[in-house]
Amino acid sequence: MVDIIVYTAPNCPWCDRVKEFLAGKKAKFKEINVAENEKAAKEMMQKSGQMGVPVTDIGGKIVVGFNESQLKKLLKIK
């Protein structure tokens, strides 16, 4: 199973959508609140080239925002 990290911020509705989507697909993921973790915020910036959330890291492949088709593609699900 590929490692999944979701970088989030509090009160972010698209972060909730990503988490709901992954949970609905029974995909295990680690959530990191970048508003409370400066190191992770820098890590997210390095990975995605921007500071908006959510950012989803699926085995090193990055999805910025809630992009269902991209998430499905990387998770290899329909």
Place this chain on the structure above:
Amino acid sequence: MSEEELRNKAKEYAEKEPGLKLNPNDNIVNAIVMGLARNQEKYGAAYCPCRPVTGNKEEDKKIICPCIYNKDEIEKDGHCHCRLFVKEE
């Protein structure tokens, strides 16, 4: 600022600025406005809910909605990162 006031502020901005409009999807607007209201309550300013608040007041000024990134993002992607504003076709 209440959700209604935040919604009106966003609407006024969208009407004033050329090349963009408020997202016609009310569900998206409502979700973002709710996030703005929660940030207003938590941090004292309507920071974009789709960007982390750093605690550095000067830095965080950049992400008070409408954030400084919105026009570039709308030009490039057709919408700002949180999708509150979209390109006016």
